[in-house]
Amino acid sequence: xxxxxxxxxxxxxxxxxxxxxxxxxxxxxxxxxxxxxxxxxxxxxxxxxxxxxxxxxxxxxxxxxxxxxxxxxxxxxxxxxxxxxxxxxxxxxxxxxxxxxxxxxxxxxxxxxxxxxxxxxxxxxxxxxxxxxxxxxxxxxxxxxxxxxxxxxxxxxxxxxxxxxxxxxxxxxxxxxxxxxxxxxxxxxxxxxxxxxxxxxxxxxxxxxxxxxxxxxxxxxxxxxxxxxxxxxxxxxxxxxxxxxxxxxxxxxxxxxxxxxxxxxxxxxxxxxxxxxxxxxxxxxxxxxxxxxxxxxxxxxxxxxxxxxxxxxxxxxxxxxxxxxxxxxxxxxxxxxxxxxxxxxxxxx
Amino acid sequence: xxxxxxxxxxxxxxxxxxxxxxxxxxxxxxxxxxxxxxxxxxxxxxxxxxxxxxxxxxxxxxxxxxxxxxxxxxxxxxxxxxxxxxxxxxxxxxxxxxxxxxxxxxxxxxxxxxxxxxxxxxxxxxxxxxxxxxxxxxxxxxxxxxxxxxxxxxxxxxxxxxxxxxxxxxxxxxxxxxxxxxxxxxxxxxxxxxxxxxxxxxxxxxxxxxxxxxxxxxxxxxxxxxxxxxxxxxxxxxxxxxxxxxxxxxxxxxxxxxxxxxxxxxxxxxxxxxxxxxxxxxxxxxxxxxxxxxxxxxxxxxxxxxxxxxxxxxxxxxxxxxxxxxxxxxxxxxxxxxxxxxxxxxxxx
Numbered sequence: 001x002x003x004x005x006x007x008x009x010x011x012x013x014x015x016x017x018x019x020x021x022x023x024x025x026x027x028x029x030x031x032x033x034x035x036x037x038x039x040x041x042x043x044x045x046x047x048x049x050x051x052x053x054x055x056x057x058x059x060x061x062x063x064x065x066x067x068x069x070x071x072x073x074x075x076x077x078x079x080x081x082x083x084x085x086x087x088x089x090x091x092x093x094x095x096x097x098x099x100x101x102x103x104x105x106x107x108x109x110x111x112x113x114x115x116x117x118x119x120x121x122x123x124x125x126x127x128x129x130x131x132x133x134x135x136x137x138x139x140x141x142x143x144x145x146x147x148x149x150x151x152x153x154x155x156x157x158x159x160x161x162x163x164x165x166x167x168x169x170x171x172x173x174x175x176x177x178x179x180x181x182x183x184x185x186x187x188x189x190x191x192x193x194x195x196x197x198x199x200x201x202x203x204x205x206x207x208x209x210x211x212x213x214x215x216x217x218x219x220x221x222x223x224x225x226x227x228x229x230x231x232x233x234x235x236x237x238x239x240x241x242x243x244x245x246x247x248x249x250x251x252x253x254x255x256x257x258x259x260x261x262x263x264x265x266x267x268x269x270x271x272x273x274x275x276x277x278x279x280x281x282x283x284x285x286x287x288x289x290x291x292x293x294x295x296x297x298x299x300x301x302x303x304x305x306x307x308x309x310x311x312x313x314x315x316x317x318x319x320x321x322x323x324x325x326x327x328x329x330x331x332x333x334x335x336x337x338x339x340x341x342x343x344x345x346x347x348x349x
Numbered sequence: 350x351x352x353x354x355x356x357x358x359x360x361x362x363x364x365x366x367x368x369x370x371x372x373x374x375x376x377x378x379x380x381x382x383x384x385x386x387x388x389x390x391x392x393x394x395x396x397x398x399x400x401x402x403x404x405x406x407x408x409x410x411x412x413x414x415x416x417x418x419x420x421x422x423x424x425x426x427x428x429x430x431x432x433x434x435x436x437x438x439x440x441x442x443x444x445x446x447x448x449x450x451x452x453x454x455x456x457x458x459x460x461x462x463x464x465x466x467x468x469x470x471x472x473x474x475x476x477x478x479x480x481x482x483x484x485x486x487x488x489x490x491x492x493x494x495x496x497x498x499x500x501x502x503x504x505x506x507x508x509x510x511x512x513x514x515x516x517x518x519x520x521x522x523x524x525x526x527x528x529x530x531x532x533x534x535x536x537x538x539x540x541x542x543x544x545x546x547x548x549x550x551x552x553x554x555x556x557x558x559x560x561x562x563x564x565x566x567x568x569x570x571x572x573x574x575x576x577x578x579x580x581x582x583x584x585x586x587x588x589x590x591x592x593x594x595x596x597x598x599x600x601x602x603x604x605x606x607x608x609x610x611x612x613x614x615x616x617x618x619x620x621x622x623x624x625x626x627x628x629x630x631x632x633x634x635x636x637x638x639x640x641x642x643x644x645x646x647x648x649x650x651x652x653x654x655x656x657x658x659x660x661x662x663x664x665x666x667x668x669x670x671x672x673x674x675x676x677x678x679x680x681x682x683x684x685x686x687x688x689x690x691x692x693x694x695x696x697x698x
Contacts, residue, residue: 236374
């Protein structure tokens with residue numbers, strides 16, 4: 001985003017639509033970037049108008065991540081694609097125990113997309129990034145012909161600083177470790193699906209989209225490197241994330257269905273939609289694997305934070321050469337929780 | 350990209366196609382990422398299989414950038430979308446005078462896209478990233494329904510380290526400074542357009558796609574902070590980039606048409622296609638604004654590097670409150686070089 005004061009006609013932000021010329025590197029693009037993105041993200045790095053942002057960093061260890069967002073519909077109860085793109089990428093940094101520093105955003109927009117909606121999305125991103133204290137310091141915009149994309153796709157990247165001595169990783173779970181979950185599951189996926197399917201419930205289910213880095217900072221302060229790893233159970237839900245951990249660490253996981261918080265309206269919606277909450281995406285929750293000794297203190301620290309108020313101990317790591325994730329059901333039986341092999345919820349994030 | 354050894358059936362890399370399940374967070378996605386992206390990018394950070402990459406950084410100043418790639422067609426003479434996505438983002442870091450460190454890649458793939466082509470693109474990216482010494486350390490893959498994207502879109506981000514004492518910026522050009530161009534213009538745009546329009550020429554025009562960071566390192570070593578700024582003239586071409594510089598620095602620019610290298614086959618193709626080479630995208634060229642005193646030494650350093658062999662002094666910065674870019678034509682006349690207000694070449698990068 002390196003456009004400055006190009007002159008020419010102003011955007012019609014009420015009735016206008018994105019045109020191919022808005023992606024061409026010319027005057028129209030300069031207008032689009034200036035009036036929508038600079039205005040919404042509003043920070044000194046973007047204002048410098050260079051093709052890259054420059055900022056000071058301390059010596060140490062950095063975390064870097066990227067995520068693409070193609071959620072459909074773009075606006076859903078509790079959030080929108082912009083908010084998701086800010087929170088999700090911050091969360092991937094936070095899962096390393098890192099403090100997010102700055103982020104970038106790349107937009108791919110379909111010709112004909114309403115400028116008013118693009119502005120809403122940009123404003124939502126600006127708001128989320130300011131609330132999180134993580135500026136969107138650089139970006140890019142491309143426009144493709146009508147019918148060659150679906151509204152808008154966003155890819156965000158984020159860098160962060162890992163506290164000295166911390167090296168969380170998916171391969172560090174050990175038998176005897178405890179699995180903690182920061183709150184109730186399934187909200188995001190159900191919110192998107194209910195909007196997509198045009199369902200309404202007595203109690204509307206809102207996406208749980210949230211930036212988890214402050215919860216994580218509190219957790220790291222309490223338990224430090226007694227935390228083996230953290231993961232946010234997004235696509236594929238808690239089931240996929242636990243299977244990833246099991247495979248990476250070459251261990252088994254046992255969880256207890258009764259211990260896993262699911263809001264009643266989410267459970268009801270899942271039944272209606274034929275979904276298993278364990279497979280449904282979350283956008284403001286985390287799973288932590290922690291040493292047994294540090295588990296109680298860490299759980300207390302999580303519960304003391306608003307985003308971890310419903311945190312629960314949901315299971316433990318066991319030795320298992322098959323790397324199975326097994327669950328004791330609410331009725332006392334047992335079942336294996338597998339990855340889904342097919343597609344449950346396309347374009348959920 | 351955090352998928353590990355998921356089991357299940359192998360991908361059919363010869364005849365298979367991308368399915369929605371390849372983006373679902375489950376077993377199929379793990380296969381896709383493992384067999385295509387891990388295999389092609391092949392580095393320790395990806396192999397760690399976490400949602401973010403971690404690496405050591407020195408204290409100092411960092412540059413961060415992102416770019417989306419939607420080029421059509423995906424494969425063109427001299428390159429493909431993957432190579433472009435690696436080179437282009439490295440170049441945006443290099444334009445700060447920075448040494449690129451690591452990059453990320455976010456893929457948005459259309460359902461039905463041939464796995465064989467995705468593999469070719471990934472391999473091209475892996476090759477380009479290894480040649481440049483910049484690893485693709487983290488990534489993400491999303492799949493959207495058939496007809497909701499156009500094959501594959503890629504967004505890459507890159508971070509780099511800015512040498513101490515260097516602070517290039519688009520607002521630093523001053524009257525009396527000299528404008529250098531690293532080589533001939535128009536090759537990339539013409540290569541893509543000729544493929545798109547199915548044109549053939551006696552001498553095929555190849556994209557100039559290249560990573561410029563080593564040329565830049567040589568330039569910084571020679572001229573240091575006598576370099577005011579660098580920009581790679583991509584979308585919108587040299588014309589757009591010079592106008593950006595003029596507006597950011599509140600100066601005018603005068604260039605000399607005779608001094609601007611254009612390959613004969615590019616000039617011929619531009620005539621045929623009705624394009625002005627000044628507005629055509631380049632993907633392996635840079636413009637530098639440098640103090641008059643340092644210009645000769647910098648030009649010599651550029652010419653000593655293979656990617657700057659045809660470097661030329663094309664003009665100078667002048668005082669001009671209207672921020673005009675003016676060109677002395679080959680016939681001795683003068684004309685104002687404006688940004689294009691409309692769209693010349695959609696999806697050129």
